[in-house]
Amino acid sequence: MKYQLVLQWPVSSMTDYDAAIAVEDVLLERLSDTNEVDGHDAGEGEVNIFIRTDDPKSAFQEVQTILGGRACWVHMRAAYREVARSEYTILWPEGQSEFSIA
Amino acid sequence: MLRQWRNDAGNLEPAGGFPTPNELVETWAAETLQRQVAEGKVAPWFAAAMGAGFFGKATDDLRTPPTAKVLSKDLTYLYQKLGPNGEHLKYGIAKDPATRYTQEELGGGRLKILTSGSRQDMLRLERNLHETLPIGREEGQKFYIQKQIDRGYVPPPYAPSAP
Secondary structure, three states: OOEEEEEEEOOOOOOHHHHHHHHHHHHHHHHOOEEEEEEEEEEEEEEEEEEEEEEEEHHHHHHHHHOOOOOOHHHHHHEEEEOOOOOEEEEOOOOOOOOOOO | HHHHHHHHHHOOOOOOOOOOOOHHHHHHHHHHHHHHHHHHOOOOHHHOOOOOOOOOOOOOHHOOOOOHHHHHHHHHEEEEEEEOOOOOOOOEEEOEEEHOOOOHHHOOEEEEEEEEEEEHHHHHHHHHHHOOOOOOOOOOHHHHHHHHHHHHOOOOOOOOOOO
16 A cells, blocks of 8 residues: 555553554454554554555544544544655644654 | 663563563464464464474465465564664564654664564563563653563663673
8 A cells, every 4th residue: 555644642651552552453443444554653652553545534534533532532643654755744633744753 | 682681771680480571572473373373374384484483284275375465464563663773662563564664764773573473462462572671762651661660670761781
């Protein structure tokens, strides 16, 4: 798939981390077959979930539908890049100008 | 590498009864592959290619290497992100680790594949590593630091390595 969509939000406790894994499980189960949950990493105070897709905007809309009501959404950041490139395009929150994976 | 980590962390060793870090990785890798071969999920040739030897009786299905698509769907990789000097930064799991980070994000470092298996097995192993080994510069998860303190390990910042 051509793009990597990254979902990122803060975690500060084992409970948060467990919740992040549960979120990944939900995405694995509910995202359409055109989008593939690739895995995660846990950076400094944050967790990243990586999704492979050919249509990052559509994938993000699906994610928003699935996760919009969850606690993690409050501080959610989302951005995507072409797999072969390094520049991120930020999708969420609107107005966000920087995105990096720590 | 593991010897260096222990050194960096003040020669920490697991409390009595816990496996050493290299035992954790090696045992899980061997057990995971062995089980997957036995269950027909991984072909013996794949296990052999990973240096794990042959564990089971090959069937007709297993003699044919599966496609890359099937492999990527069935296998999850546990990786370690290393810095430019080979220092541990963080762990992660991926179906396709090759494109997980940009060159900029790798910053002159690389990913080291530790093992592969089912997602659930990789999640368990990842958690064990987080709770047992020295915390990397890109991790800094306070709850794992507390977990290690509770286990009697030396928390970061770690003493500089002996020359």
